[in-house]
Amino acid sequence: MAAVWTNWSGGLQCRPTATVRPLDDSGVSGVVRRAAERGQAVRPVGAGHSFSALAVTDGVHVDLSAFRGVTAIGARSGRPTVRVRAGTTLGELHSELATRDLALEAPLELAAPTVGGALAVGMHGSGAALGSLSAAVVGLRLVDGKGRLRDVAPADLDAARTSLGALGVVLEAELAVVPAGRVRVTRAPRPVDEVLDDGFWDAHPVAEAAVFPSAPTALTRWADPLLAHDPDDDTEDAAEADEARERSLGVTVAGATGRTALGGAVVVERALPRLVPRFNRAVSRLARTVSATGPMYRVLSSPPAVRFEQTEWALPRAALAAGARELLAALADDGLEVGLPVRLRVGAPESGWLHPAHDRATGWVAVRVPRGTDHAPVLERAWRVLRDHGGRPHWASRSDWTVEDTARAYPRLPDFRRVRDDYDPERVFATPELAEVLGD
Ligand SMILES: Cc1cc2nc3c(=O)[nH]c(=O)nc-3n(C[C@H](O)[C@H](O)[C@H](O)COP(=O)(O)OP(=O)(O)OC[C@H]3O[C@@H](n4cnc5c(N)ncnc54)[C@H](O)[C@@H]3O)c2cc1C
Known part of the structure; x- marks a missing residue:
């Protein structure tokens, strides 16, 4: 064992x-x-x-940790592609692409997940016109439930690009990539009403916001491309210094830090929830706008320093403002202290049959609760609100989603089941969780 x-x-x-x-x-x-x-x-x-x-x-x-690295560079329809092995971490992929003057179009900030895991759950960043990592897939090689090595047929690709690991063990993916570029990332406090307006999300290719229930001010972050002739030197060091200042408040847009200046050096898991009202006041006073330039994967990178539980839901983009407002009000009214800000992001419609952003422009809402605090009441409240706004949960996040919900929310589920019957007829890749959300 x-x-x-x-x-x-x-x-x-x-x-x-x-x-x-x-x-x-x-x-x-x-x-x-x-x-x-x-x-x-x-x-x-x-x-x-x-x-x-x-x-x-x-x-x-x-x-799959022995399956690492980029194995080939190619092109399809005039666009560059790379073949990458499924056990490669996103951090390794970013670095390998950078050495070849290439980059992912999706702004994925976390280095640790593997390509195989990120594809299985449809890992996404934030940008109104930007797809997830799954959207970049142009080819996949996997071992199916009979142990056969298969190159996924083009007709099956929309089943396999976000498959929850139900079709086989992915060994290698061919991904569309883009020429490497530099961006300017700006972090700034903004009124919550402003970030709940469509204009905020459409003004920049990459944009996100973090909001505490009952706080009037959100922490926001956005990125704009820099032209090749732009004279700016990369200022990643400056960005780190600025982020360190934000961290002294106990939180950044992407996550939380391990300590907070509000109460001295305290362990966030225990102390942050009680500090939220003071934190809100402090963030509201954070009036400075800071920016940094560099390759997107570096200036957006923001590793979390505390562990947390999370539920994240993909709402129709048109429901983002109403869903977020109702959620923030519900958490405040019920006196549920989240401990970490609610994170808002957006994404383009996805072709993947089981991607939570399938076929619709999406607003993502993530609720996070630091480890060590009682997450159940907060997450359960969030599920009720976000489901009522037409949400579909991120497959990697906590939810009470069932196969009946999947059948209602995913019109291509019958097509996915047909492909699953072909790739894994004996259900070698079944788990209790898959049975819960996809059926037997
Ligand atoms: C701190 C933190 C920040 C996060 N930020 C984001 C974010 O910004 N955006 C976002 O979308 N998500 C985010 N997530 C969730 C994250 O996307 C997923 O948890 C992650 O992509 C899964 O990758 P993994 O390698 O950890 O896979 P695992 O969690 O180990 O596995 C996930 C699924 O993938 C399957 N799988 C793994 N490898 C393969 C393979 N080779 N072939 C077939 N199936 C496979 C597994 O069986 C499982 O079903 C975050 C999670 C954390 C903890």
């Missing part, structure tokens, strides 16, 4: 029968075949950064 596996937040654990680390494609095929013969489930696992139980199994965990 393998060791206990725990996800990033610490909220989920399982004890797989075995954890295997194949070294090549035939090794993965062998693992799947042997598990199928023994009637064991197989679950590929990435960096364990999902808050939902997608990677939880008592079957066999497949660790």
Whole structure:
């Protein structure tokens, strides 16, 4: 029996029968075949950064950490592409692309998740016209439930680009990429009413906001491309210094820091909720606008310093303002202290049949609760409000979503099931969580 596996937040654990680390494609095929013969489930696992139980199994965990790196550079329809192995972390992918003067178009700020995990759940950044990592997929190679190595047919690609790991173990993805460029990132406080207006989201290619219930001011961050001849030198060091100043308030747009100046050096997990009203007043006084320039993946990068539980929902973009307002009011009215700001982001419609932004411009709303505080009342309140506004939960986040909800919210679920029956007829990749949200 393998060791206990725990996800990033610490909220989920399982004890797989075995954890295997194949070294090549035939090794993965062998693992799947042997598990199928023994009637064991197989679950590929990435960096364990999902808050939902997608990677939880008592079957066999497949660790793809030997499948790393960019293997080829190509082009399709005049656009550059790269082939990247599924166990590559996003941080490694950003760096490898940068050495080739290439970049991801999606503004993904977190380095730890793997390409395979990020694709399975449809990992996204924030920009009205920007897709998720899944949207960049132009080809996929995987091992299916019969242990066969398959290049996903173009007709099946919209099932496989965001598959929750239900179709097979992805070994390699071909991703559309863009020439590397530099951006100017600006961070500034803005009135909450302003960020709940469409104009805020459409003014910049990358934009996001963080809001505390009952606070009049949001922390915002946006990025604009710099032209090649722009004389600005990269100012990442300045950005870090500015972010350090924000961190002294205990929070940044993307996350929270481990300490807060409001109460001295205190452990956020215990103390921040009680400090929220004081924090709100402090943020409102943060009137300075700061900016930095550099490659997007570097100036947006903002690693979290506290662990938290999260629920994030994809609302129709037109419902973002009403949904966010109702959520913030509900949390304030019920006296539910979130401890971390509610994070608002946007994204373009996705073609992936199971992507939460499928077929509609999307406003993302994320509610986060620091580890060590009682997250259930906050998350359950958020689920009720965000569901009522037509939300679909991020597959990696906590929710009470069921297969009946999926059937109602995802018109292409029957098509996905047809592809699943082809790729995994015996349900070798089934887990209790998949049964809950996709059915048997
Ligand atoms: C601090 C923090 C910040 C985050 N920020 C964002 C954000 O900005 N935007 C966003 O969208 N999400 C965000 N997330 C959630 C994150 O996107 C996902 O948790 C992450 O992408 C999953 O990648 P992973 O490698 O950790 O996969 P895991 O969590 O290990 O696995 C997730 C799913 O992918 C499957 N899987 C893994 N590898 C493969 C493979 N090779 N083939 C098939 N299936 C596979 C697993 O079976 C499982 O179903 C954040 C999470 C944390 C903890």
